[in-house]
Amino acid sequence: MSADLYFAVPLLVRDVQPAIHEAIHAKVSAYLNTDAARRDVVPSPEESVTTSYYHPEASVLEDAELDELEALVIGMAKSFLEDTLKLAPRRLEIERAWINIFEPGAQEAQHTHDGSLLSCSYYVEAPENCGCIVFPDPIGARRSYRQFTQTAGPDLLTRSDIAVAVQPGRLVMFESWLPHAVQCNKSDKPRISIAINLRAAPESVAATPVSTEEPEAVSAVSNPAQPAVGDPARSAGKPFLFNELFELRSDIGIDLQPIKEQIPTVVLDNLLKHPDRVREVIGSTPATNWKHEQGGRNFIDYYDCRLRFPIRHPNSLVSVAQQAINKVYGVNTRPSDASVDVNWFMQIDARRADFAVPHSDITEHVRRSFTCILYLNAPDECSGGTAFFRFRPSNSLTFDEGYARAVKDDSRIGETGLDYWPETTGDVWELVGTVDMVPGRLLIFPSEYFHAAHHPVDSFYAFPRLTLAFWMIN
Numbered sequence: 001m002s003a004d005l006y007f008a009v010p011l012l013v014r015d016v017q018p019a020i021h022e023a024i025h026a027k028v029s030a031y032l033n034t035d036a037a038r039r040d041v042v043p044s045p046e047e048s049v050t051t052s053y054y055h056p057e058a059s060v061l062e063d064a065e066l067d068e069l070e071a072l073v074i075g076m077a078k079s080f081l082e083d084t085l086k087l088a089p090r091r092l093e094i095e096r097a098w099i100n101i102f103e104p105g106a107q108e109a110q111h112t113h114d115g116s117l118l119s120c121s122y123y124v125e126a127p128e129n130c131g132c133i134v135f136p137d138p139i140g141a142r143r144s145y146r147q148f149t150q151t152a153g154p155d156l157l158t159r160s161d162i163a164v165a166v167q168p169g170r171l172v173m174f175e176s177w178l179p180h181a182v183q184c185n186k187s188d189k190p191r192i193s194i195a196i197n198l199r200a201a202p203e204s205v206a207a208t209p210v211s212t213e214e215p216e217a218v219s220a221v222s223n224p225a226q227p228a229v230g231d232p233a234r235s236a237g238k239p240f241l242f243n244e245l246f247e248l249r250s251d252i253g254i255d256l257q258p259i260k261e262q263i264p265t266v267v268l269d270n271l272l273k274h275p276d277r278v279r280e281v282i283g284s285t286p287a288t289n290w291k292h293e294q295g296g297r298n299f300i301d302y303y304d305c306r307l308r309f310p311i312r313h314p315n316s317l318v319s320v321a322q323q324a325i326n327k328v329y330g331v332n333t334r335p336s337d338a339s340v341d342v343n344w345f346m347q348i349d350a351r352r353a354d355f356a357v358p359h360s361d362i363t364e365h366v367r368r369s370f371t372c373i374l375y376l377n378a379p380d381e382c383s384g385g386t387a388f389f390r391f392r393p394s395n396s397l398t399f400d401e402g403y404a405r406a407v408k409d410d411s412r413i414g415e416t417g418l419d420y421w422p423e424t425t426g427d428v429w430e431l432v433g434t435v436d437m438v439p440g441r442l443l444i445f446p447s448e449y450f451h452a453a454h455h456p457v458d459s460f461y462a463f464p465r466l467t468l469a470f471w472m473i474n
C-alpha cells in the first residue's frame with residue numbers, strides 16, 4: 001500500500017536540436033564581440049557572474065537576433081502551462097532576457113525570479129565541471145524536518161535538493177517562484193547561459209500597434225481585457241455570425257500584381273474590418289488534424305490542421321472574390337464548396353525548407369478554378385507568405401502533362417500528404433516569386449499555377465500560421 005503524492009513541482013529539461021544550438025551559439029559568439037555587448041555585459045556588483053541583467057533596456061534575444069530561441073522558449077512555455085500545469089491557453093511573451101557568463105570560479109547564490117510567470121535558462125556554453133543548476137526542496141518545513149529526523153535520501157520524495165546537470169543546447173524551465181542556485185564553475189572555460197522570464201501577454205497587444213509614447217500603459221495591463229458584453233465574437237468558444245466576424249471594409253481596392261509579368265496574382269488589401277478579432281477567434285478555436293497519413297510527418301515535425309467553416313449565402317467574403325475574379329479574369333465563378341477552410345500550421349521540429357511542397361490546386365471536371373487565400377495572422381506574427389514556382393523538368397509554371405508524368409514516376413515530387421516539407425527542391429523547383437503575408441490580405445490566383453506556403457524564416461513555433469482558403473470555380 002502506498003500513499004498518494006501531492007504538491008508536485010514541475011521542471012522541464014529539454015535539449016534542442018544540434019543544428020539549432022549551433023545557430024544560437026554562433027549568434028551569441030558574434031554578439032559578445034559587439035559594442036553593445038561590451039557596453040551591456042558587466043560584472044555583477046554582488047555576485048561573481050558577468051551579466052547584462054543590469055541593463056534592463058537591453059535584450060540579448062534582440063541584440064543577438066535569437067528569434068529561434070525566442071520561438072522555442074515560447075512554444076515550450078505554452079506546452080508547460082497547457083500540458084503540464086493543465087492551465088487554460090494564453091498568449092505568452094518574453095518579459096526579460098539577459099546573458100550570464102560564469103568565468104572559472106564563478107557561482108550564484110540562491111534566488112527566485114518572483115514576479116514573472118515562467119523562467120528558463122538556456123545553456124550556450126557548458127564545459128565539463130562547470131556546475132549544475134540546483135533546486136532546493138521548496139517546502140522549507142520539509143527540509144528542516146529531513147535534517148532533524150535524518151530522513152534525507154536519494155529518492156525524489158526525500159531529496160533535499162535536485163541538481164540538474166547542464167550541457168550546451170539544454171533548456172531548463174520552471175515556474176518563476178522556484179528557488180535555485182548555480183554551483184561553482186570548476187572548469188577552466190566560461191559557462192554561458194541565457195536567462196529568460198516570461199509573462200502572459202495583454203490580449204490586445206498582438207493586434208494593436210504598441211504606442212511608443214506610452215510604453216508604461218501597455219506593460220501595466222496585468223489583467224487581460226474581458227470580452228465586451230453582447231459581443232460574442234470577442235470571446236473564445238462563443239457563436240459568431242460569419243459575415244459579422246469577417247465584416248469587410250467598404251473601400252476595398254483590387255490590385256493586379258503579376259509576378260514577374262508571368263503569374264497573374266491579384267491582391268486585395270485591408271479587407272477585414274476587425275482583423276484582431278478574427279485572429280483571436282480563429283486562434284482560440286481547436287483545430288483538427290489534416291493529411292494525417294500513416295507514416296507521415298504530421299504531428300511529428302509539425303501540426304498541419306484544418307478548421308472548416310460552413311458558409312451560408314450571401315457570404316460577403318465569397319462575393320468580393322467573385323467580383324474581383326470577374327473584373328480581372330473575366331470569368332463568372334461560384335464557390336467550389338459550401339465551406340471555407342482555415343489552414344492551421346505550427347512547427348514542432350526544425351524547418352527543413354523555405355517553402356512547403358509545391359503543388360497546383362487544379363481539380364478535374366472544372367473549367368476554371370481560382371485559389372483564394374486570406375492571411376489571418378497578427379502583424380507581429382507575419383513572416384513569409386505564398387511562393388510560386390516553375391517546374392523545371394517541363395519548364396512550366398502551371399500544371400501540365402510533364403508534371404503529371406513526373407509525379408507518376410517519382411511520387412516524392414507531388415504532394416502526398418506524408419510531409420509538409422518537400423524532399424525534392426532545387427533540381428525540380430525554381431522559385432519564381434512570392435506574395436507577402438499581410439493581415440487581412442486576400443490573394444487570388446488561377447489554381448493551375450504551382451505554389452506553396454512560403455517560410456523564409458524559422459517561425460510558427462509559438463503560434464500557428466493561419467490562412468483562410470476557398471476556391472472559386474466555373
Ligand SMILES: [Fe+2]
Nearest residue numbers: 111113180195
Ligand atoms: Fe536564476
Ligand SMILES: [Fe+2]
Nearest residue numbers: 359360361451
Ligand atoms: Fe494550394
